[in-house]
Amino acid sequence: MPLLVAAATGVAFLLVPFLALAQRAPWSDLPSLLRDPIVSDALRLSVVSATLATLVACAVGIPLAWVLARSDLPGRSVVRAMVTLPMVLPPVVGGAALLFAFGRRGLVGGPLYDGTGFLLPFSIWGVVAANTFVALPFLVLTVESGLRAADPRFEDAAATLGASRWTILRRVTLPNVMPSLVAGAVLCWARALGEFGATVTFAGNLQGRTQTMPLAVFLALESDREAAIALSLVLIAVSLVVLVPLRDRWWGR
């Protein structure tokens, strides 16, 4: 019983703010508010950049998780701590750090710009970079814990049967940890979708180019609270559409 009360309190604490938001929503003006091109531009940019960030995160994050879970490299715990840092760091600081690294006068960005004229900030690639920086840890840590829970003997067996490392990863390891992989990718995507601080600091804010939903919501709050609430509802709806169907697949194996 006390367990249920605690659980109900937890749910209520999370749910009440959303109910309050819905109660303040300008339901009758919603269609006209949402027809504003600011909304479609921001929504498109948010979904595209979060998806690209998730793909990049998978490409580098799955191998990283595998190294953390399976190898016995000496600096592993240090690497894991580094991977966790973006979760701890205020995203605005993350954005500033990205600027120091990839900005026009940054450590990497400076030579890159001078050599090729390519610039991450103020473009969608800047948004993707900021999203990936902040969301990558969610993927890595989730996949790593999945790998730790999986029985490594299947991999050993495949190896003794002559399978290559790549085949083992593709045919044995990944199918084994599919639920955590899906969970990690979804968490990563959701975190990227809601990303604000690093994006605005690193990529800037321009409608149609770098203004994602969270940025649009923040600026709408400055001038038109009803529009901000309408935008937030869209963001919530999009997230739920993705999160609800996937939820059972994560935990309900």
Add this chain to the structure above:
Amino acid sequence: MTNPVRLLASVLVLAVLAVPLAGCGRDDDGVRAITVFGAASLTDALTELGHAFEAANPDVRIEFSFAGSSSLREQILAGAPADVFASANEENMDLLVEVGAVRTPVDIASNRLAIVVPDGNPAGVRSLDDFADSSYLVGLCAVEVPCGDFARQAFARAGVEPAPDTEEPDVRSLLTKVAAGDLDAGIVYETDVRTADATVDGIEIPAAENVVVTYPIAVVTGSGDVTLAEEFVAFILSPEGFGILRRLGFGSP
């Protein structure tokens, strides 16, 4: 190794114990405190005014919350514990006056816009016209915040259609990006150019195109210490207070 559950429990206990320490137990020692909500562009000015006022009144503490004027307005409307509100434009103040959230405002200072460029003006920006040229990387404040609204008034007067690469959510983040060399130019307040003197240069905007901004200040109706709040406002209006503002580059109201 310590039991992780026990470790977590002790951290939680410590955190709970620390809560009363973080809160204000100051009233016990007879110290009076007020909270000033200040527009981001008044950060340095109000902080210095606060220090000077505290130096003259040792039993008084002035606390600050700095943000965009529109955010502060929203917070005050929502009942935030503010005693004094200093806005970067008349609009936000007028909205609060209308609903009786603040007492009669007075103007404390004025400011003008300037073009800000990184130290030495590497891109060679000369005038407002260059903001229409897409070969420069230029930023403005978003139109939702005062500095962005004023900048667009200036462009309208100059007959220039700006093509910004980013629209920053507040004047300080725009200034930071210019100072770091990530942007070739931006439009900020003259006082901001002076604050960041070591890292940026300013280019004057001709009076015919420029906008004069006045900063109104008012005591919040719900203030817990109206007397002290009024004393602080009177101090800002005194010759000593205005001397501080003038030194930071503000003009007379």
